[in-house]
Amino acid sequence: MLVRLSAILALMALLAPVAALSAPAVGMHWLALADPLVESQPLNAVAFYPAQGRPRSSEVDVYRVDAAQDAPLAAGRFPLVVISHGNNGSPFAHHDLATALAKAGFIVVAVLHTGDNYQDRSRAGTFSNLYGRPLQLSAAIDSVQSDPLLMAGLDSRRVGVIGYSAGGESALILAGAQPEPERLRAYCRQWPDDQDACGSGGALIPDRDDLSAFADPRVGAVMLMAPLALMFDRKGLEPVRVPVLIYSGDADRILQLEQNAAALAQQLPIPPDFRLLPGAGHFVFMAPCPEALEAVAPHVCEDADGVDRNAIHERLSVEAVRFFSRTLGGSQPDSAGGG
Numbered sequence: 001m002l003v004r005l006s007a008i009l010a011l012m013a014l015l016a017p018v019a020a021l022s023a024p025a026v027g028m029h030w031l032a033l034a035d036p037l038v039e040s041q042p043l044n045a046v047a048f049y050p051a052q053g054r055p056r057s058s059e060v061d062v063y064r065v066d067a068a069q070d071a072p073l074a075a076g077r078f079p080l081v082v083i084s085h086g087n088n089g090s091p092f093a094h095h096d097l098a099t100a101l102a103k104a105g106f107i108v109v110a111v112l113h114t115g116d117n118y119q120d121r122s123r124a125g126t127f128s129n130l131y132g133r134p135l136q137l138s139a140a141i142d143s144v145q146s147d148p149l150l151m152a153g154l155d156s157r158r159v160g161v162i163g164y165s166a167g168g169e170s171a172l173i174l175a176g177a178q179p180e181p182e183r184l185r186a187y188c189r190q191w192p193d194d195q196d197a198c199g200s201g202g203a204l205i206p207d208r209d210d211l212s213a214f215a216d217p218r219v220g221a222v223m224l225m226a227p228l229a230l231m232f233d234r235k236g237l238e239p240v241r242v243p244v245l246i247y248s249g250d251a252d253r254i255l256q257l258e259q260n261a262a263a264l265a266q267q268l269p270i271p272p273d274f275r276l277l278p279g280a281g282h283f284v285f286m287a288p289c290p291e292a293l294e295a296v297a298p299h300v301c302e303d304a305d306g307v308d309r310n311a312i313h314e315r316l317s318v319e320a321v322r323f324f325s326r327t328l329g330g331s332q333p334d335s336a337g338g339g
Contacts, residue, residue, distance in 0.1 A: 024103035027051035027071035028058060029150065033143040035114045036135040037128055037208075045111045045140045046091050047150060048102040050074040062292040063092045066099045073149060076105065079158035079328040080144060082137050083110040086165030086228075090118050093286040094164065100317035106324060107154055109140045116166070127204050130179065130231075131211035133170035137161065138216045158328040160221040162320070164285055165255070168227025172264075175222050176215040176239030179231035187230045187259060194256070197230060215239065221327035223320055225285040226252055229260045234267040243327045244272035247316065249280025251304060273323070279307045288313060 027049050035043040051071035058065050081101055083094050091098075091110030098108040113133055115123025123129035141159060144150050163171030173179060181204050188194065188202025223245045248261035255261075265274040277284070281303060288309050289301035303309050 025051040025053050025055045025071060025074075026067040026099045026102040027069075027073065028060075028065060028067035029070050029147075031109065031140065031143050031147060033139055036139045037114070037132045041114060043111070043114050043136055043139060045109050045143065047144065047147075048095075048098040048108040048110070049150060049153070050076065050078060050102055050105055050107075060095075061090065061092055062290050063095055063287065064290070065092065065095045067095075067102070070149065073153045076153060077155040078105055078107045078153050079155055079160065079324065080141065081106050081108045081160040081162060081324055082140055083108060084133060084137055084161065084163045084167030084170045085110070085113065085117070086167055087116055087124065088118055088121060089113075089116075089164070089167070094162070096287045096313055097162070097317055097320055101320060101324065104321040104325070107144060107150060109144055111136055111140050123207075125205050126207045127181075127211060128208040130169070130181070130204060131173070131208070131213060133166070134174040134214045134216070137170060137174050138214065141216065141218060156218065158220060159216075159218040160223065160324045160328050161219055162223045162225070163227060164225045165282070166228045168224040169229060169231065171222050171224060172227070172229065172232065172237070172240060173213050174216050175219050175242055177232050178213050178236040178239065180233060180236055181231060183231045183233065191256060197228075197255070221245075221324060223247075223323060224261070224264070225316075226255060226282050227261055227264060228255055229264045232264070232267070237264070237267050238269055240268055241270060243270065243323075244268055245319070245323045246272050246274045247277065247285065248275075249277045249282065249284055251279050252282045254282035275319075277307075277312065279304045280312065281307075284309055284312055285316070
């Protein structure tokens with residue numbers, strides 16, 4: 001019996017490197033493009049993609065990311081998913097979701113929204129931010145189509161969008177929704193203590209009068225997490241004709257559930273798949289916090305008793321892969337064509 005056990009352990013030791021080599025690897029690649037709102041200003045985005053070689057990790061900002069910088073792209077034709085972060089956010093706040101999709105055969109591009117991120121809030125509360133964010137997402141889609149590292153593996157006929165918080169609003173506009181800014185003013189009359197939405201009194205700063213809602217016909221599916229949806233009514237949502245998956249927490253203290261995610265679930269023309277997480281707050285959809293982030297932003301990292309952020313994110317990753325595989329289709333071999 002001891003001899004048999006020793007043989008099994010020896011075989012497992014020999015096979016371990018083979019298993020590591022066959023595990024899905026993820027690459028990470030920075031994209032630099034022109035901000036469509038100010039062409040002389042750069043717009044940054046980071047791509048996560050199926051890669052060749054062994055799985056590796058990288059340290060980026062405060063996060064450990066399961067991806068290797070500029071690793072060679074794996075063979076195949078891959079759908080694209082674009083991620084839009086929340087106000088004052090970061091593309092790496094959703095790195096675990098992005099790498100899970102990349103491991104499953106998607107190219108994922110997370111945009112750092114110029115003028116509305118953790119380093120730069122110069123467009124907060126403006127018309128250019130409302131209407132510019134979707135333009136930035138569309139520019140990111142364009143950039144992958146011409147990027148030397150990624151273009152050969154992209155199937156640009158299959159594009160999805162993930163939006164968190166204000167990114168949900170951006171994703172819906174990109175899918176065809178038409179916002180009505182006056183609805184924000186009406187909301188703020190009812191909920192004046194909502195500083196996140198109503199810090200400027202409910203009126204958007206009219207810094208640009210040449211912008212309007214921009215829809216990208218390439219978008220074929222949308223996933224929303226704690227979405228901002230105050231400015232949409234049933235008529236404004238009528239043009240959204242793609243599958244939608246919505247996640248929200250029933251203890252969100254940043255965005256009123258009934259005015260946002262729950263309203264979308266009732267008003268979208270094609271009924272979405274709506275998942276309500278008991279006890280979960282607004283920030284639970286950001287990746288589990290490293291210690292460095294907990295030290296400077298504890299309000300973003302703390303969850304209610306009984307809410308397991310790690311378990312929620314494991315579920316989010318599985319459901320995101322399932323949703324986009326069903327709505328966009330998974331990766332295809334090179335012979336499948338596309339582009």
